[in-house]
Amino acid sequence: MNDDVVKNRHTETSTVHPATDAAVSVHDLTVAYREQPVLWDVDLDIPSGVLAAIVGPNGAGKTTLLKSLLDLVPSVSGRIRFHGEPFRARRRDVAYVPQRGSVDWDFPTTVADVVTMGTYRRLGWLRRPGHTEHEAAMTALRRVGMADLATRQISELSGGQQQRVFLARALVQDASVYIMDEPFQGVDATTERTIIELLKELRGEGRTVLVVHHDLQTVPDYFDWVALLNVRLVAAGPVREVFTQENLRLAYGGRVGFAGTKEPTSGPDKDPTSSYMGRIRP
């Protein structure tokens, strides 16, 4: 309904950034819970084949953005496209990794079974997973280094292992866009390394990876593209260009300090922001 209006208003920008070029493009997205805007008029084009971070303070609407990409929350206005098409037409190409805490890990099932759920989209209604699907699940488990835990009950896993199971489940979907909600939340260092290596592999295969991320210090190491969000979109683009202290202050307000991006009172070496700031702005 709102699509026409949005299209008209965006004819200019659309010619500048043709939506089909972007893996994910968001135009004029506003999401509100009981008339309280959680996302205000967000415009965002994520190019194909990048490893992108979405950062922003608590309550910035990061998870909401992901959920509206996946049609899980209704939007008040705006349009979302995956490779130029609505999500409904592109379900097969989009894999979603929810927050680890969003499911009940006491559920009576095994690691391999959870990973197999990633094949359900291809199977559709009523068809049961068979040999092919189990093989695909095992391959994905091997990639995340969890093949030997395939028959384990999921409640016996550590936090990092749970996250890797979720990642394997997304790998099985063989999607072109991966959307992940805080995959590094509360995982051990080994898992964090495994995950980031895998995400870089996915990017290497030409896939687009979109990650809600909390740890500002690792953004320059892990990602090549970043969106700074705080209800509105503060900035988006290649990390080298937009991950500046100025933009961070705009996104985080006075609270930039909390993730290790303090003003360089503790010396320039200790401050991660200043070190890459130096690279961008001599």
Next chain:
Amino acid sequence: MTPQTEIQLIAVAAAAACALSGTFLVLRRMAMIADAVSHAVLPGIVIAFLLGGGLGSPLLAFGAALSGVATVALVEALQRTKLVKEDTAIGLVFPALFAFGVVLVSRYADHVHLDVDAVLLGELAFAPFERMIIAGRDVGPRALWIAGGALVLNVAAVSVFFKELKLVTFDPALAAALGFSPLLLHYGLMTLVSATAVASFDAVGLVLVVALMVGPAAAAWLLTDRLAVLLPLAAGLGATSAVAGYWLARWFDASIAGAMAVCVGLVFLLVFSFAPRRGLLARRRMLATQRREFAMTLLAVHLAQHEGTVDEADESRLASLHLHLHWDEDRLRRTVRDGLNRGWLRREDDRLLLEDAGRSAARTVFARAWPQGTGTTPHRI
């Protein structure tokens, strides 16, 4: 078939049917919805009855299923306003609907075979008297056909939609993202629950449906961690409780439905206490083992800390060790015995010394507690 066998078959079919749909309610943490739905089907039954459906007519089942689903929708609508919490919403909706049904029964239907007792507790004992006649032939008690139908329906629904129900129960967000509508599956399940509740009406009455839906599923969950095993197991436990309840009722000359629900409780209690891994006793035993193991490690760490220091002799003297650790002598004695048996410790006169195994156990603890390079590694190790 003797009436005795018929009654037991009806009870078994109803119990198994309830256990199957109930399993998904329990897994979705919606056990109380079973209570709500089972009560709230009453107004649906009564209205359908007053509209001309006889007892056991399909109209009755339809009305009941409809009011069951309406209850769920009402509870959810109320909850969505955020003015009341879910449990409060359940507590508000179903007693109101149920009471409305009771008023209708007492005002308009008290002259027929639809009295409050029958609705609440069922009349299993009389079920064999009402026969199903097809083409002039007696094909068995009507209640058996209804409960059997519910069982067939549940088995069919759960096995055909096994994958979908599992996915939406475990991770509704993923289900939605993959294109399996959680809303559709949710209301599908609620329809199944309502239909099962009304079908069990004859067997155990509405009040006890909740026992059959929740008890066997909760017990089975303690016994297995595979959904594909849990479902038949829950059905089996439900059926067992039903048969046991029948014989208990005969023995006591008491209400069959009441005895069945008591048996559900007993079966749960048995499983809860004695389940091999998740039962109360198994947990206790595991905890005790962990505690002993920890005490032993603590002792090894203590000895390792003081090994080779000036106060080593004092800190490892058996007679005074319990004072250092602030343990009672009994605990020390038990822990020392464990350590000696494990080969972690050896005694030399009145002193306790570490063997290599004990020392490496202590070292493992240190490595975990003080990862390398933080500069707080304890002396000596």
